[in-house]
Amino acid sequence: MALRVAVLLSGSGTTLQNLIDQVKAETLHAEIVCVVGSREKAFGLERARNHGIPAVAVTPKSFADNGAFNAALWDAVRRYEPELVVLAGFMSLLTVPEDFRHRIMNVHPALIPAFCGKGMYGHHVHEAVLSYGAKLSGATVHFVDDAYDTGPIILQESVPVLEDDTPDTLAERVQAKERALYPRAIQLFAEGRLSVEGRIVRVH
Numbered sequence: 001m002a003l004r005v006a007v008l009l010s011g012s013g014t015t016l017q018n019l020i021d022q023v024k025a026e027t028l029h030a031e032i033v034c035v036v037g038s039r040e041k042a043f044g045l046e047r048a049r050n051h052g053i054p055a056v057a058v059t060p061k062s063f064a065d066n067g068a069f070n071a072a073l074w075d076a077v078r079r080y081e082p083e084l085v086v087l088a089g090f091m092s093l094l095t096v097p098e099d100f101r102h103r104i105m106n107v108h109p110a111l112i113p114a115f116c117g118k119g120m121y122g123h124h125v126h127e128a129v130l131s132y133g134a135k136l137s138g139a140t141v142h143f144v145d146d147a148y149d150t151g152p153i154i155l156q157e158s159v160p161v162l163e164d165d166t167p168d169t170l171a172e173r174v175q176a177k178e179r180a181l182y183p184r185a186i187q188l189f190a191e192g193r194l195s196v197e198g199r200i201v202r203v204h
Contacts (some may be wrong), residue, residue: 009042038073109121
């Protein structure tokens with residue numbers, strides 16, 4: 001049986017498209033059972049519908065507080081009975097319910113614990129890497145906990161930072177690494193090859 005995956009996103013859905021492509025190519029043994037967006041007009045929702053994937057918006061602004069938003073979000077996700085939840089450019093802070101502990105993944109465009117945390121996303125990360133003068137950056141796939149970018153690390157690989165890099169050129173190199181690393185981590189989960197011991201993720 002293919003792994004049942006729910007995807008949460010806020011934007012255009014390029015990460016979602018990569019996963020759809022990997023499933024079609026049979027390099028990722030998964031079925032994307034739903035896509036939930038935190039913005040009504042997120043193009044990722046339209047992208048999902050174009051591929052026949054159920055798509056729904058649950059927007060933070062529709063709720064009085066983050067607790068109510070999270071409750072509604074997880075109600076929407078649970079309807080599709082996913083085994084794994086994958087964040088694909090999801091910009092809202094999650095509260096992880098106990099039944100999804102170590103069953104939510106995210107990818108970050110740097111080598112955690114460097115250049116991560118609140119406000120560190122997208123180009124903000126690459127600009128920070130370059131202004132700091134770091135010689136390496138990369139991508140990190142991790143399990144999600146209740147804070148930004150602090151969950152146990154699953155896979156991590158580096159890319160060089162070149163002297164003439166701009167945020168755009170560095171982003172291209174990091175995104176290529178993300179496109180390879182994220183499906184690999186999901187496939188390891190699908191194969192039952194990941195276990196978590198405290199902060200350490202073992203690959204069997």
